[in-house]
Amino acid sequence: MLEVRNLVFAYPDQESPWNFHFTVEPGQCIAIHGASGSGKSTLMNLLAGFLEPQSGDILWQDESLRQRAPWQRPITSVFQEHNLFEHLNVETNIGLGIHPGLKLTSEDQQAIEQGLDSVGLEGFGKRLPGDLSGGQRQRVALLRALLRQKPILLLDEPLTGLDSDARHLLRQLLLEEKARGTLIVLASHDKEDRKLLADSVHRL
Amino acid sequence: MNNLAKRQQHGLPMPSTPGRPAPFSRPGWQLWPGLTIASALVLLSVAGLGALIWEASLPDISQLWQSRYLRTVVTFTIWQAFLSVLLSLLVAIPIARILARQPAFPGRAVLLRLMELSLVLPSIVAVSGLVSVYGRQGWLTGFSSDWLGVSWNLYGINGIVLAHVFFNAPLAARILLQAIEGAPPSQLRVAAQLGLGRWWYWRAVEWPAIKPVLPGVAALVFTLCFTSFAIVMTLGGGPAATTIEVAIYQSLRFEFDSGQAALLAMVQLIICGFLWWLAARRGLTASLLPDRRVASHRTKAGSSLQARLADGTVLGLFVLFLVMPLLAILTRGLPGMGSAFFPQGSFSVNPALLDATVRSLAIALPAGLMSVCAALLILASGTTSKRPAITRLTDVAAYLPLIIPPLVLGTGLFLLFRPSLGSSSEGLVLVTLINAMMALPFVLQMLKGPLGSLDSASRQQADQLGVLGWYRWRWLHWPRMRKPLALAMAYGTGLSLGDFGVIALFGTPGQPTLPVLLYQQLGSYRMDAAAATGLWLVLLLLVLFSVFNRLGSPLHKTGLATTSPRRVPEPEHA
Amino acid sequence: MLIRAFALFLLALAFAPAHAQKAAILTVYTHPSFAAEWGPGPAVKEAFEQTCNCQINYVVLDSGGDILQRLRLEGKSTQADVVLGLDTATMETTRQTGLLANHETDLSALNLPINWQDPVFVPYDWGYFAFVYDTEQLPNPPKSLEALIAAPDDLKIIIQDPRTSTPGLGLLLWMRHVYGDQAAEKWAQLNGKILTTTKSWSDGYFSLFMNGEAPMILSYSTSPAYHMAVDKTDRYQAAQFEEGHYLQVEVAALVDSSDQKKLGREFLDFMLSADFQRHIPLKNVMYPATDLGDELPSVFDKLIQPEEALYFDPKTVSDNRRQWMNEWLDAMTR
Structure with missing residues (x-):
């Protein structure tokens, strides 16, 4: 179970700090809902460990994550954009998610190839992210996140601005992932996304 | 975790799990080596000054404003x-703009x-080139007084400034060009769409791009x-043209008045240090030296024929300014090259020159190589540490070798390494070390920008993926830094290749390096040979x-291992 | 394979000095032009090593001033056995460090324009400061210092700075010797003719004089010898001045803390032998310190023969230099 317990954070010139408090079970998806500027991305950054809370705690299976560095947390994330290293090709981007030094076994290579096939990006391995469309980039980012097999998946507007085909494919992938027991924290403006994926809604 | 088992059932193959943490990923690795080097640099400079003051107590400071001299x-x-x-700057700014407009x-x-x-030309060679163009008997002087009725006197403040512009304007233009090319592509697109005229283009794109680097x-x-020495004396015309560095040299080498040398060194340190502090306070030293990044979108502003002609004319004048002295070096060196390469009529390199x-x-x-490594380590510790004191220390260390008079630094180093000097191989190792140190400010500036250019999104991604330490260097920095690193290596190597000061200061075994050979040839009236050596050095x-x-x-640029850094991230506005 | 070759190379480097240490080593601090491949250094080294079971090891420093500075910094722990390349201007300061020993060399063979009886310093060559001129640009050079000073200002000369160069200091002393307390005034008159004052002799000679920037440069009376003997041209000549020319004597000395004093003294003795002196005229382009007789190259007969050698005792120079320098600065920047 993921428990966000009275997590308090404020930017230096912010008057009233945010206070996040909720729990989610594995296999469930919680949608974070709120106007822009209501702290959705901040929450994501706190969970991922990119920001440090002023107080409160994040517990996963009753263990505190607060002291853990981003790379030590059981978390992987996909944001609306900037998910890929622009100077590295698709294969390398995914490979670094599997092993941070790109020391890949032949099974890993195979996994990448088959993964690309399964998201409809056959033969795109050598392309640079800049040569892909927004939808294609998000598919790569999501594929990497899935191959990382972390129990918690953070999604910050992952489908915003994509065409309907890409949107459909990614939604299917996410539903499958949820069914496999992955816990999803979803921040989305999109009503349909929320309806389709979320089991509960947390309002900010 | 049953998560994994489920995945296998669903047919997505399971990748192997990562093993040990990335090599050199402990924060200490990024902090301590660089910090050690930075502290050593500061310590050496303090030791140099301290040694001088130790030798003869600090003289009366009031002589600074009491002595007319x-x-x-x-x-x-x-x-x-x-x-x-x-x-x-007046030369560099238009040149940078034109070079950016004409990609x-x-x-x-x-x-x-x-x-x-x-920047790396040995000054005696460059001055000889400048004199043969602008001197009393120079080509240009003769041409302009015969045909245009214009004449000038090179010797005096104008000669000094001319030489300094020759050395520094190209460098400045190079840095500014990089800044303009680094302007956000979105901004360039907007400017292109609006079809901005020259003036508005300058206001909207170029000025905002160069403003942050200009003070640096x-x-x-x-x-x-400020620290220029031989050029100032050769072209200055007389003792009225004396820089502090000359006075320090005089105090140390001829009057053996270490106290005065220390005093003057401190004046120099304070003035230049204050300036760097000013520049740094406004956050401007970000990427001072050219990192040769090529922007992906180049849009030309107002390229009418007239405009291009004007650009061409200005650029042509600049090329003449830059190339004429080099041509003079060439023509002067060629006769001597004959005997350097064809001593007996057939081709064989003169062994002394080759050695x-x-x-x-x-x-x-x-x-x-050493200065590049040291620069990377110092930068790493400067950016890793969250403590401002450490960041400041690394900043200070970066500029010290530029501001501290070499003689003072030399004395400090000498006192530290004294027991091991004298024997030939150790002496050369020391010379290498000091050369590396003198090149450090330039190399550091060159790498600072690119190393810091990793955007926060990439950093966070890398953090989450655990791409740390060596892996981060290998996969994130190295592909983007190949060019800056190569240029930094070139500057680091070039600066020590043309160096005469350090090696002369520390003494060498009989076998000379190229600049020492050049001075030996000069000292023995072998002017042709010296000119040839100078040309050879330039080539x-x-x-x-x-x-x-x-x-x-x-x-x-295909494959996993090598990826093209040519492509600069473009904003992904969907 | 490559790595192995490299390792062997390193090994060779490591053992090379060890191997050489079998014979006694005489470490000589000197300046670049002496130790240059074509300078007297290598020839002298070879000749001396044949007479002793020893090896000469040159440590090359930028100038006489650097040799002195290095000696001062190293003090008694210096590795130098002999210092070679000081001159009459730096002699006194070096003596005052107390780091040098008496030479015990028989000075009777010396052939200098002045009488030399110094117990510490042994001269190995000498020369006069003189203005060298380009005969093509200036067929009729001034015949005296006075004439130079009185010449119209369109006669341009290049001099070196007394604060940073030996010939520069030489001219300062020359003027002082000729004009005494009037020197400052004369400098002020000369000022209009000075094209520029360079840091070192090399800067002026290479960058300016050889580029034809001025027809006259402060140099040595022996400079034309090289141009005549090696470049085979009579184009550059020294102008003889009626008042006489200032003398420079280059000296060597034994370091007191040396553990090779005997060898060092042998070297100083050897310095005054023909085997050393014969390399001086064309390789150092100065007058030998002893009479070489017929061995003196014939071009030396074509050089100017100053009627009077002007010379201040090193002690006088050391006592007054700062004041004279300040007078000069004052006169030049007024």
């Missing part, structure tokens, strides 16, 4: 440096190499001119810069 020296130093900065014309790459070269460039050029070349490279290449530097430039461009 010292007063004029300080005023003159500042005045000539100020003028040189002003003119260098592809034949010879552009060669011109950029030549611009990089000017000014501080760099100012420091270089000196090998020796020079044996010192300069490791020195370049060697040119080859060096071209080779490193080539090394900085990846040969193939």
Whole structure:
């Protein structure tokens, strides 16, 4: 179970700090809902460990994550954009998610190839992210996140601005992932996304 | 975790799990080596000054404003440096703008190499070139007084400023060009769409791009001119043109008045240090030296025929300014080249020249490599540490070798390494070390920008993926930094290749390096041979810069291992 | 394979000095032009090593001033056995460090324009400061210092700075010797003719004089010897001045803390032998310190023969230099 317990954070010139408090079970998806500027991305950054809370705690299976560095947390994330290293090709981007030094076994290579096939990006391995469309980039980012097999998946507007085909494919992938027991924290403006994926809604 | 088992059932193959953490990923690895080097640099400088004061207690500070001589020296130093900065920037800004506007014309790459070269030219060679163009008997002087009725006197403040512009304007233009090219592509697109005229383009795109680096460039050029020495004396006309560095040399070498030397060194330190502090406070030293990043979208602003003609004319004048002295070096060196390469009528390199070349490279290449490594480590610790004191220490260490008079630094180093000096191989190792140190400020500036250019999104991604330590370097920095690293190596190597000061200061075994050979030839009236050695040195530097430039461009760009850094991230506005 | 070759190379480097240490080593601090491949250094080294079971090891420093500075910094722990390349201007300061020993060399063979009885310093060559001129640009050079000073200002000369160069200091002393307390005034008159004042002799000679920037440069009376003997041209000549020319004597001395004193003294003795002196005229382009007789190259007969050698005792120079320098600065920047 993921428990966000009275997590308090404020930017230096912010008057009233945010206070996040909720729990989610594995296999469930919680949608974070709120106007822009209501702290959705901040929450994501706190969970991922990119920001440090002023107080409160994040517990996963009753263990505190607060002291853990981003790379030590059981978390992987996909944001609306900037998910890929622009100077590295698709294969390398995914490979670094599997092993941070790109020391890949032949099974890993195979996994990448088959993964690309399964998201409809056959033969795109050598392309640079800049040569892909927004939808294609998000598919790569999501594929990497899935191959990382972390129990918690953070999604910050992952489908915003994509065409309907890409949107459909990614939604299917996410539903499958949820069914496999992955816990999803979803921040989305999109009503349909929320309806389709979320089991509960947390309002900010 | 049953999560994994489920995945296998669903047919997505399971990748192997990562093993040990990334090598050198503990924060200490990023902090301590760099911090050690930075502290050593500061310590050496303090030791140098301290040693001088120890030798003879600090003299009466009031002589600074009581002695007319010292007063004029300080005023003159500042005045000539100020003028040189002003003119260098006045030349550099239009040139940078034109080069940014004209991204592809034949010879552009060669011109950029030549611009990089000017900083590392040995001053005696460059001055000889300048004199043969602008001197009393110079080509241009003769031409202009015969045909245009215009004449000038090179010797005096104008000669000093001319030489300083020759050395520094290309460098400044190179840095500013990089800044303009680094303007956000979105901004360029908007500007192109609006079809902005020259003036508005300047206001909207170019000025905002160069504004942040301008004070840093000014501080760099100012420091270089402030500490200028032989040029000031040769072209200055007389003792009225005396810089602080000359006075320090005089105090240490002829009057053995260490106290006065220390006092003057401190004045220099305070003035230049204050300037760097000003520049740094406004956050401007970000990426001072050219990192040769090529922006992906180049949009030309107002390229009417007239505009291009105007650009061409200005650029042509600049090329003449840059190339004429180099041509003079060429013509003067050629006769001697004959005897250097065809001693008995058939081709065979003069062994003395060959030996000196090998020796020079044996010192300069490791020195370049060392300064690049040291710069990376210092930068790493400066950016890793969250404590401002440490960041400040690394910043200070970066500029010290530029501001501290070499003689003072030399004395400090000497006192530290004293027991091991004298024997030949150790002496050369020391010379290599010091050369590496002297090149550090430039190398550091060159790498600072690119290393810091990793955007926060990439950093966070890397953090989450655990791409740390060596892995981060290998996969995130290295592909983007090939070019800056190659250029930094070229500068580091080039600076020590042309160095005479350090090696002369510490003494060498009988076998000379190229610059020492040049001075030996001069000292024995072998003027042709010396001119040839000077030309050879210039050619060697040119080859060096071209080779490193080539090394900085990846040969193939497919596959996992090598990826093209040519492509700069473009904003992904969907 | 490559790595192995490299390792062997390193090994060779490591053992090379060890191997050489079998014979006694005489460490000589000197300046670049002496130790240059074509300078007297290598020839002298070879000749001396044949007479002793020893090896000469040159440590090359930028100038006489650097040799002195290095010696001062190293003090008694210096590795130098002999210092060679000081001159009459730096002699006194070096003596005052107390780091040098008496030479015990028989000075009777000396052939200098002045009488030399110094117990510490042994001269190895000498020369006069003189203005060298380009005969093509200036067929009729001034015949005296006075004439130079009185010449119209369109006659341009290049001099070196007394604060940073030996010939520069030489001219300062020359003027002082000729004009005494009037020197400052004369400098002020000369000022209009000075094109520029360079840091070192090399800067002026190479960058300016050989580029034809001025027809006259402060140099040595022996400079034309090289041009005549090696470049085979009579184009550059020294102008003889009626008042006489200032003398420079280059000296060597034994370091007191040396553990090779005997060898060092042998070297100083050897310095005054023909085997050393014969390399001086064309390789150092100065007058030998002893009479070489017929061995003196014939071009030396074509050089100017100053009627009077002007010379201040090193002690006088050391006592007054700062004041004279300040007078000069004052006169030049007024």
